[in-house]
Amino acid sequence: MSVSSKPNERSGANTPKTLMLEKSYKPEEVETRRYQEWEEGGYFQCGKRSDADTYTIVIPPPNVTGSLHMGHALNNTLQDILIRYQRMNGLDVLWQPGTDHAGIATQMVVERQLAANNEPGRRDMGREAFLERVWQWKAESGGTITGQLRRLGASCDWSRERFTMDEGLSKAVLKVFVQLYKEGLIYRNKRLVNWDPALETAISDLEVQQQEVNGNLWYFRYPVEGEEGTYLTVATTRPETMLGDSGVAVHPDDSRYAHLIGKNCILPLVGRKIPIVADEYADPEQGSGAVKMTPAHDFYDFEVGLRHNLEMINIMTPKAKLNDSVPEKYRGMDRFEARKVIVADIEALGLLEKIEDHVHMVPFGDRGGVPVEPYLTDQWFADAETLAKPAIEAVEQGRTKFVPENWSKTYYEWMRNIQPWCISRQLWWGHQIPAWYGPDGEIFVEEAESDAYAAASRHYAEKGDVELVKRLEQGEGLVRDPDVLDTWFSSALWPFSTLGWPDKTSELQRFYQTDVLVTGFDIIFFWVARMMMMGMHFMEEEPFHTVYVHALVRDEKGQKMSKSKGNVIDPLVLIDEYGADSLRFTLTALAAPGRDVKLSTSRVEGYRNFITKLWSAARFCEMNECCPVAGFDPASVEQTVNKWIVGEVAKAEEAIRSGILSYRFNDAGSSAYQFVWNIFCDWYIEFAKPLFSGADEAAKAETRATAAWALEQILLLLHPMVPFVTEELHENLLGNGREKPLIVSDWPKYDQGLRNAEADADMAWVIRMITEIRSARSEMNVPPSAELDALVVEGADAVLPRAERYGDLIKRMARLKDITAAEEAVSGALQVVLDDGVLALPLAGVVDFAQEKARLEKAVAKADGEIMKLDKKLGNPGFLAKAPDAVVQENKERLADERAARDKLTEALARISAAM
C-alpha cells in the first residue's frame, strides 16, 4: 500500500487513529514514484525563478555506451546534494545533463555487435551505413545511463538534455575548429604521433598507458664503413625498428667514439649507409653509449633526426606490419614476429654481441590494448601551449579554485608542460573535421562545405586555374578530410555549448559562468584542463569558479574496481537491495576530501539502518500525533526539553550547511547522522515519552508541536542527501497541510535566539545524571528491571531542585522509583558521583561491597591521573606566562572539577568501607 495515499485520514479527531507509516521503509515502493512526481512536476527545470540568482553545474557527461558505475554514483550524489541544497535556498538552479558520444568506445561497441551478428564489418559496409548503425544503436541503448541516474535520484534538468553530437553541439564544434584554425591555433602537421595499431588511429598522449614489461636489451654491431672489422655497438629494446635506422648517435664528449663522428655505418640486413652523428642525447652511461636512430619510430630519435637532418623512414603499415620500405624478406611481417627474425638474422651474421634482460616501460593504448607505435603521419594539432596560458592564469589568480587546493599543483604541472594536442582520429564516429583538400593539397577549412567550395573557387581563381574553378562551381573537386575529432574536443566546450553557444541565448547569458565542476581527479587533464582552455578562449571567462575534485571509489580492500579483477560493486544492485538513499548516504558519509572511498556492502547496510531509524522516529511522531501546528514559533516553547531540542536543531542546521558549502560532505553526513540518531532519537524522543503520558496537557501539546517541527526540520536538512525517504515522510507528516513538495521547500533559516544556554545546561545535567546512573547500575549488574530509590547524600541543595524539575525524565530513563534527600547515613548502596552531588542507590543488601569498592577506586585512579597532569601543566611558569588566559582558566577549572570529583569519590569509598 502507498503510505501516503490518503493523508487526510489522519486528522479525524475522534476516529481511531490509523497508522499511515508501515513498520519499515520500503524504498522500492517509493523511489520510482517519487522521482516521477518530481520530474513530471517540472521541479528539476531551471528558469522558474527568473528573479533569483542562478546556480549551475554541468554534469560530466557519461559515455552513451556506459552504464552507471560507483564513480558515477559518487560523482552524481555529490552534485545532487549541491543542487538540491541550492534549489531549496531559492536559487534558479540548473543541473545540465547530457551524454558524450565517446568516439572510440562507441565505435568499438557497435563493431563488436556487428562481429557478433556475423554482419559485414565497418569497412565493408562503408562509412555512411556504419554511422547509421551507430545512431540506431544510440537510439536504442543510449538512454541506459540517464535512466540509471534517475534511479540514483539525480535532479538534472532533463528537459535540457544534450548529446555531444546533437545538432547544436556539432555546430559549436565546427565553429570552434574553424575559428582556431583561422587564428593559427589549429594546424595540420606531419609528425610522430602515438598510433594504436589495433584501432588504426592516432591517440593522444593521455590515452597512452605505460606498462612495465620484462624485455631484453639487444646489442647489435653495426659495421663502420670503410674500416673492415670495426664495429659500432648499439643497444636496443626494439630490434625490428633497425630496418628504419637512418643514423647512429654518440655523445660529442665520448672519447670512445670521437674518431667515428662524421663517418658512416652500413646498416646490417639493409645495407643502407647511415651517418654517425654527435648528439648530447646519447648518454655514455646507457647501453653501449651509441644509439641507433629510427626517427620515424621513436619520439626522441625524431628530434635528433630533425637536428641532424636524418632520413625519416616509415617502415610500418597502419596495422604495424612491416611495409615496402624494408627488404623484401621482412615485408608483411608483424612487428613482433619481425623482431625474432631480425635478431636471428643478426646473430647469423655474427653481429649480435649480447642479449641482456631488461625491464622497461612499454606504451600501450588504453583502448586498443596493444603497444602503441610512434608513427609518422599527417594529423591535426591544437596549439595547447598558447591556449593553456590564460587557463593557467585563471587558476594562478584564483578565479578558478581547486578544492582540495592541492589539485591545482597537478593542474599546473601538466599545463605548464603541455604538448601539442593531437585532435584528429582515424575513426568514423565523431565530428568529422571541416577541412577540404584541393587537388594540389591546398586546405580549405570552413564550417560548411559550400563555404569551403567558395573559398576554393576564390583561391584557384586567383591562381588562374579556370578549369578547376569551373568544377568547383559545380560542387566538385574538393575532398573532405575523413578524420574525426578527439571526443574530448567536443567535451571541452560542454559548459557553453550546452547552453546554446555560439548563439547568444538567454540561457548562455544567464547560466555561464557555471558554479562548480564536480569531478574525479582522473579527468583533470582530459577534461577540466581543456574546458578551461576553451572556456577562456571562446567565452573569455572561466567555465566555473570552483573545481571540486573527489576521490575514487575503491573496493573494501582499497583496490581499484575493475571488471578484470571481478571486484566491481554495481551501484544498481545496491540500490535494488538497500535503496538509493542508503547508497547516497554511504557515499556522502565516506566522501572525505582527498581520500579514496573504500566501499563495502556492510557500510551500505549500516547507513540503510540509519534510514530505517529515521523512518521509525517519524513513525513514533505519527503515533503520538505530532502534527505540525500552523504558525508554530520554535522560539516560543516553554518546556526545557523543547527549548533544548530547538537549539540542537539550529546547531545541526549550521553543521550540515557548512559541510555542504565547504564541500566537506562527510561532515555534513555525520552531523546529520549524529543529530538524528544520537540526539533526536536517543534523547529527545525518550524525553518526550513521559511528557506524552503525563497529565500536563499544555506541555503535551507543546511537545507534540515541537516534535513535529523538529522532524520537519530533519527532513529539510537531510533532503539533499537522502531525497526519497525525506520526501515520502514529509508528505506523510504534513498531509493536507503540505503546500509543496520537499524538493522545492525552503531551506530553514533560524534566529540566533533558538539556542538557550540555560536549557542546554539543564539537559546536559539530566543526560549526565542518567548516564552515570545507568553506567553504575550496569557495572554492578543491577538488572534493568529493578527500580531503585535514589538518595541524595551530598549536594542536596544543588541536586534536588533539578531532580525535582526533571524527575519524570530521570526516573523513567534511569529506572528509579524516587529521588529524595537522604535523611540519615546510607549503607549498602551503589554510589553515583555527579558534578554537584552524590547519589546513593540502596540495594537492600545485594550490593557487592568489594565490587563497588573496586569500581570507585578505578574512578579515583582516573581522576588522580587527570589531576596529576593538570597540576604539572599549571605548575609550569612558562604555561602560565605564555598560554592564552582562556586556556589557563579552562585548565584551572578542569583541575578544580577533577579535585571535587576525586573528593566525592574518596568519601563514597569511605562510606563503603565503613559499611563493610
Added chain:
RNA sequence: GGGCGCGUAGCUCAGCGGGAGAGCACUUCGUUGACAUCGAAGGGGUCACUGGUUCAAUCCCAGUCGUGCCCACCA
C-alpha cells in the same frame, strides 16, 4: 627521475597546536508498544619512528622507514 598523498582502536576512517573520536566488529545485559535494520553498558590506542620548533605536538618543521597514486622519451 619529478609530483601528490597516506601511516590514529581488530577493520574502515574522521580529527590536525591546549581534555584521544566515529562507524563496524567484539564482550555483558535487555521482548520497557518508534525502531532487534533496536536499546543500555563496557573492553580496546606510548596517534609509524627519530630529531627539532613551542609554555604546550597526534596535529607544525626536518629526516627515516613503510605504503599508495599520478606524470615522465631514456637506448
